[in-house]
Amino acid sequence: MxxxxxxxxxxxxxxxxxxxxxxxxxxxxxxxxxxxxxxxxxxxxxxxxxxxxxxxxxxxxxxxxxxxxxxxxxxxxxxxxxxxxxxxxxxxxxxxxxxxxxxxxxxxxxxxxxxxxxxxxxxxxxxxxxxxxxxxxxxxxxxxxxxxxxxxxxxxxxxxxxxxxxxxxxxxxxxxxxFSVAHADMCVQPIATNNHEFYAVDRDGGILNYCRLKDITIQAWSPFQHGFIDGTFIDNPDYQELNDAMQRVADKYGVNKTTIAVAWILRHPADMQVVCGTTKQDRFSDCCKASEIELTYEDWYDIYLSAGYPIM
Ligand SMILES: NC(=O)c1ccc[n+]([C@@H]2O[C@H](COP(=O)([O-])OP(=O)(O)OC[C@H]3O[C@@H](n4cnc5c(N)ncnc54)[C@H](OP(=O)(O)O)[C@@H]3O)[C@@H](O)[C@H]2O)c1
The missing domain is CATH 3.20.20.100 (NADP-dependent oxidoreductase domain)
Structure with a gap:
């Protein structure tokens, strides 16, 4: 771990x-x-x-x-x-x-x-x-x-x-x-800033960089949910492109998409914790496997782009 x-x-x-x-x-x-x-x-x-x-x-x-x-x-x-x-x-x-x-x-x-x-x-x-x-x-x-x-x-x-x-x-x-791959606004906003893009709007006062500056640990809740706890994006047809990218990366590491969803958050250099809410032992074990994987820049941004976020 x-x-x-x-x-x-x-x-x-x-x-x-x-x-x-x-x-x-x-x-x-x-x-x-x-x-x-x-x-x-x-x-x-x-x-x-x-x-x-x-x-x-x-x-x-x-x-x-x-x-x-x-x-x-x-x-x-x-x-x-x-x-x-x-x-x-x-x-x-x-x-x-x-x-x-x-x-x-x-x-x-x-x-x-x-x-x-x-x-x-x-x-x-x-x-x-x-x-x-x-x-x-x-x-x-x-x-x-x-x-x-x-x-x-x-x-x-x-x-x-x-x-x-x-x-x-x-x-x-x-x-x-x-914070999740389908709810990543706090790390997307700095990328989109100084633009008329939807994601350029600062909705959290720059909380991600603030917490890093102050050594406050971010605990990412609902790592598998989209919207406000509206359901999981994994295997959700509304997130097909994202699922395809996650599957590509999962195949590369020999794990499943559950593990990749957590690995994507753990790869962020803010050293976040991830609060996983599954009630199933095997799914929680898959979440923990993420700790053994370090995604590359290319894996991380492939998933980021497939989630529909902008690169300016
Ligand atoms: N601070 C806050 O305001 C706040 C708000 C909400 C939550 N939280 C904390 O964050 C924790 C996690 O929140 P959450 O439960 O909404 O998040 P989550 O871990 O994103 O979602 C878990 C839910 O997704 C389902 N699920 C379906 N497919 C899944 C898959 N492939 N992998 C993992 N889960 C899958 C799970 O079902 P199964 O149980 O059948 O696996 C479970 O119902 C909560 O338990 C709580 O401690 C904090």
């Missing part, structure tokens, strides 16, 4: 993460088997969130029950969860980064997962009403009480991170962003 140095602390962690957003359909036995499979493939990094599954906390509860049934399992894992997305009683979501809410969210996550700490806690998606001083206070309490070791954000833009970091005494080490 490729290891990367995460964030400003340069903690060595595996490049492939097992995401659990879709684990609401799994039993505790299946969840344990997924975690064991991940470790056999060289990664012990698990990503979850308070809002995965319905009702709120369902996936964290399944993870907690899995830990209870498998003593010692929690200690083998790097456990990351996210907070800040919450729900009205009628199920509508909203965002809340207030100090009290974040502290309560964390305590609920710890209780549900039957653990006394998270390795990483991320703010999930920006709250229009957030006060950075409050987030800073919440992070300091979490850290002082030993409930969270490291902190990060998700779907956040550079000035949002700057604003937080002005007050936070702990470093923001992670930014979890949607």
């Amino acid at each position: 490729k290891m990367i140095k995460l964030g400003q602390n340069k903690t060595e962690v595996p490049a492939v993460i097992q995401g659990t957003m879709r684990f609401d359909t799994l039993t505790t036995k299946e969840t344990a088997a997924m975690f064991e499979n991940a470790m056999e493939n060289g990664t012990n990094f698990i990503d979850t969130a308070n809002c995965y599954g319905k009702p709120e906390g369902l996936v964290e509860s399944i993870i907690g029950e899995t830990f209870a049934e498998n003593p010692g399992l929690r200690e083998k894992l790097i456990l990351q969860s996210k907070g800040g997305i919450t729900f009205f009683e009628d199920g509508r979501p909203y965002h809340n980064y207030s100090k009290d809410h974040l502290l309560k969210t964390l305590d609920n996550s710890l209780r549900r997962m039957k653990t006394d700490h998270l390795d990483y806690f991320l703010l999930h998606r920006s709250d229009a009403l957030f006060r950075p001083e409050e987030v800073a206070e919440a992070f300091e309490i979490m850290k002082k009480e030993g409930k969270v070791l490291h902190f990060g954000v998700s779907n956040e833009v550079p000035y949002g991170i700057e604003l937080l970091q002005k007050y936070c005494t702990v470093p923001i080490e992670v930014n979890q962003m949607q």
